[in-house]
Amino acid sequence: MVRILSCLTAVVVLVATAAHAQQPSRLDEITRRGTLRVGMTGDYLPFTYFDKATSRFRGFDVDMAEALGKVLGVKVEYVRTAWPQLSGDFEADHFDIAMGGISITPERQSKGMFSTPIMREGKTPIARCSDKGKYETIADIDKPGTRVIVNPGGTNERFTRANIKNAEIKIYTDNVTIFDEIARGNADLMMTDSSETRYQQKLHAGVLCAVHPERPFDFAEKAYWLQRDVALKAFVDHWVQTAIKDGSFARIYADWFE
Template identity: 75%
Template sequence: MQRILSCLAAALVLLAGAAPAQESRQEPRQEISRLDEIIKRGTLRVGMTGDYLPFSAFDSASGKFRGFDVDMAEALGKALGVKVDYVKTTWPYLTKDFEADNFDVAMGGVSITLDRQKKGFFSTPVMREGKTPIARCADADKFQTLETIDQPGVRVIVNPGGTNERFARAHIKNADIKVYGDNVTIFDEIAKGDADLMMTDASETRYQQKLHPGVLCAIHPDKPFDFAEKAYWLQRDEALKAFVDQWLHIAMADGSFKRIYAAWFE
């Protein structure tokens, strides 16, 4: 009997030691995804500069955005079942606003870069292009290559803070670089002769050529100087990226992407 009592006492001691350990174990807290937050909130916050047609333009009179990526944002909001809340930003402050979590996704002609990739996810690319010149049609033959552009006396105009300025500063050492703050009227500077050319995305040169027929000409937009892709810059959330990628996959397969694209680029 004494041996039995000793064994029971030892078992009780072991159980007493195990109890706190069991109590300290808790079920891991399940993190809510940003996708869940957006759906619960009922709004998708979209950051846009509003100065980059045909991707986005902001009308200060009406307080509304328009453009290719505005139509795409509305389609994404509809797929999510939420309202789209546009947040105005600028190219120089785009990254800071993204890091401050001022929006869930940046749209409006955003190029994929490795620096941006470090801070968030990119969706499936929606466009492949690169930098190419746009100049007055009378001067188009002069600016076919980076070598002929990078000459003393040539005036290259850039908008500040984005990939256009970075490209120009990386490749232009002898020509003059003029930084112009208004991306909406920057092409008028070329048209009226206050600048010679701008190097920007081929899609924009095609669009501006259409807006300035016979005055401004896109120079070899089918053969840009470099390789680039545009996509939607998402806060780092795998569920949100998976949804956006699947939405784009469906849109490209069912023709809805093509219809929105044709309205702005063809």
Template identity: 55%
Template sequence: MPPCFRSVSLVVLLLTTLIAFAAPASAQSRLDDILARGVLKVGTTGDYPPFTVRGEGGAYAGLDVDAAEGLGAALGVKVEFVPTRWADLTHDLAAGDFDIAMGGVSVTLERQKTAFFSAPYLRDGKTPIARCADKDKFPDLAAIDRPEVTVIVNPGGTNEKFDRAHLKAAHIEVSNDNLSIFDKLAKGEADLMITDATETLYQQKLHPGVLCAIHPDAPFDFSEKAYLLPRDVALKAFVDQWLHIGEATGALAALEAKWLQ
């Protein structure tokens, strides 16, 4: 080999070696971790029907509980539900307590500062629910934001954030037990709750003739439900594709028909 070619070959070999040492080793994704351990850890509050409810025996049920089992099946792994609270959702995800948060999680810019969202699977928005006898009293925020009105809310989530931002005169009563809020409302311990339209329709079905959703088809704002993920591109890509397939095959529509209609 002529000297000039040998020199070029040595330079190329040297550059290739330097690049190999300089390039960072490819980090293992969370998706790889899930597949290796054979378990998908799903964080959920268990207090937000129809998306997630934890029964007295500890078992979970709901639209997103069924969805989590479907996601686990698509991955070929078991599903383990990890309890969390709304106020701790992003912190627990960042701490690695679970791989994905599911259970009626609303897409917010605040949450997206530290995490990824999957593609949205449901459109929603905040709207009131009140006793049917009082439903005509609260057509808009002006009618709600009055000193004599008590609005009940669960702490730490988008419901409380909405109330604090829009209600200045009404009394906001925070109830730590989200599952008992609608029973309190039915008993007259508060005048109304502002929550996602999907939840108002579900609670109206559970309390026929007692609680009524108020204009659920025209909520005060726009929001979407999605799944909260760590900043792992591979895992997000898989979840998004799984949702895309579920939409195309009708699997998502079947879940909505089961839990929301």
């Protein structure tokens, strides 16, 4: 009897394994569908920006998404999301991959897979150039009377709330115009990714200055957030590594960051 039960168990395991092996991967699904669904917030230049006038996305990761779609041989379908609902939309399978300056976090890793990192940086302040020397350290910033502005729902808010206990935290929901609030004097600074501070410094030349972007307060990596599929991750990893080696990544990077 025991032997019969053991044989039946082995048969069940083999059938389950075979059925699992026959299930198409996410990569198979994308190629069959003919579209790669890319989730983007559209509010994070130079990575991604949604132009309401044209109803089109543009930015570094938009160019990268188009390059990925070309290699896959499929069209890119952009799915607009927002930082507060990014994780929820990801879990609801609204897109195959999230792009647009996505930082690797443990919470996101628990829900999906990340590609090979495309960028390593960290949080650093951006302030009016006249005040640049006032905000060199967290201790300099975290004082009563200092107004720290932040967009909600992402790693910027998480970092700010973890480190700011005495200064005022101002929540501002429009991540596109948030830097104008600093320029106008409605806030003193923002702490965000060093790549963004460099870009905004260029956009607001002589008005806003990045504070030691080469020496951020912490360390973070940006990558592409994938639905959990080994085949898709292997494909995207190889594509990223190839783009870095053949110079195509550098050419797209230069268009937006230099």
